[in-house]
Amino acid sequence: MSQFIEKALIDHTVQAVHELYQAEIQPSQIALQETRKEFEGQITIVVFPITKFSKKSPEQTGTEVGEFLQSRIPELSGFNVIKGFLNVSLSDNYWIDLLNSTLLASDFGCFPANGKKLMVEYSSPNTNKPLHLGHIRNNLLGYSVAEILKAYGYDVIKANLVNDRGIHICKSMLAWQKFGNGETPASSGLKGDHLVGKYYVIFDKEYKKQIDELKAEGQTEEEAKKNAPLIREAQEMLQQWEAGDQQVIQLWSTMNGWVYSGFEKTYNQLGVDFDKYYYESNTYLLGKDIIQEGLDSGVFFKKEDNSVWIDLTDEGLDQKLVLRGDGTSVYITQDLGTAQLKYDEFHMNESIYVVGNEQDYHFKVLFLILKKLGKPWASGLFHLSYGMVDLPSGKMKSREGTVVDADDLMSEMVETAKERTEELGKTDGFSETEKAELYNTIGMGALKYFLLKVDPKKRLLFDPNESVDFQGHTGPFIQYTHARIKSVLNKAGFSEATPVTKPASISSYERDLIQVLGNFPVVIEASATEFSPAQLANYIYDVAKLYNKFYHEESILKAEVEEVKNFRLHLSATAARVISKGMNLLGIQVPERM
Secondary structure (H helix, E strand, C coil): CCHHHHHHHHHHHHHHHHHHHCCCCCHHHCCEEECCCCCCCCEEEECHHHHHHHCCCHHHHHHHHHHHHHHHCCCEEEEEEECCEEEEEECHHHHHHHHHHHHCCCCCCCCCCCCCEEEEECCCCECCCCCEHHHHHHHHHHHHHHHHHHHCCCEEEEEEEEECCCHHHHHHHHHHHHHCCCCCHHHHCCCHHHHHHHHHHHHHHHHHHHHHHHHHCCCCHHHHHHHCHHHHHHHHHHHHHHCCCHHHHHHHHHHHHHHHHHHHHHHHHHCCCCCEEEEHHHHCCCCHHHHHHHHHHCCCEECCCCCEEEECHHHCCCEEEEECCCCCECHHHHHHHHHHHHHHHHCCCEEEEEEEHHHHHHHHHHHHHHHHCCCHHHHHEEEEEECCEEECCECCCCCCCCCCEHHHHHHHHHHHHHHHHHHCCCCCCCCHHHHHHHHHHHHHHHHHHHHHCCCCCCCEECCHHHHCCCCCCCHHHHHHHHHHHHHHHHHHCCCCCCCCCCCCCCCHHHHHHHHHHHCHHHHHHHHHHCCCHHHHHHHHHHHHHHHHHHHHHCCCCCCCCHHHHHHHHHHHHHHHHHHHHHHHHCCCCCCCCC
């Protein structure tokens, strides 16, 4: 609904209470909502708060207020009362004017810059293995949230904190040294991240063999895990890295270079990008100044072994270690320092961390510590927590080498899109290059939409076959709808520069479509403020569904009256524009033809 009609309904309802019942009601007490589909009308006013002033039944109160509103607001064509709900209908002229004056405006769905800066940190991969299905959800969420916030008026920085150091990195390095025989991405034909991941898996297999051997000699599982030669060598390599050993640093640099090159290809295929990279190899020593600051202010305390802690028991948590007794950092030390570094560099108003829900406790503690340290920017920190992604075949696993690889999954999606599209015969007249581009657009659109349509907090089951369905609640259905609209507009030789004409009346299908299109700015705002691409994804599906209803029920190109045909073409063009813009904010392309 437009802000104009919303304001008119609220203002006149306030006036109705004043004149009918000699009472005053606050505008904030008047609740408006879209009328449920099974009832007649487009906007519903909740009557219950008004009955305390009218001292009458909800039905009688609704009828009296409805009659008052209809006598004052020309756009109202009728009303009905169902229990405590007043459902009002708006005239055809209202909907026609809404399309003409609002939806066709060049700035429809655009928001002015709000002067606020915001960072979205996402992806955050480890350089010891390739990106997997969980990373895909992370990247798609981070990218789409950033794009939606940009559209809502924020100055957005997309950041990626790469975990490129630690014992897990040394495991891949050591295995390559021992078993690699000088293998490189060029000699093996493997992407760099896949090659390094291969040696991470090899390390784990060899490590398990050594553990079993030591257990056979009488050691406990815990003893064997500590004493296995491979893990000792990996720990020694980490110490050498931290001491600046040139040979170790050179190997680390070479293998990380392979991984970054591989990641870049995956990011390109996924369609995500970053404005700023941070590397843990540069940030892992950060945070010690903050620890001292906390000790000086009494926020932290030392134990007898010199370790530094914070007591969060008053907040329902526990005591948390922030620095080991030997002066070495723990994860939260580094995260405190990196948070300060990011703020010092960009001075953003808000910062969003896109990280899986297994880290909920960590971020609760991190944000709480920063607030206790008196960081004024800590109130702008938010953890966008998301659930795991499963496939029908079961959970993902990493170290055993059965991870659902991101590159393999994307290739499979494009191949499935090719098979489905060819089965349906949707590529007549396409060149081979155009076909390849279309299959990629549909396959990636299917993957992205399926993962983004679900609320981020929820765990989801991703079914590749279900996602590439041209009739279901899917990306390809929406993409096909966009191509259908473009086909109609092309056949008509339509130009958006053509002035829109006013038909004498409109059908319920046209009215419903105009109503849902009018909600586009509201949905962008809700998706931005709640960091939820799912709201936008589901809204675009509603637009596509309503357009297809309209398309099947109302003749466009063969409309008997030229004014009606012109109006319907403009309505179609608006639907295509909203679908295209909405899908782009999700990182999904829409084809011009299929």
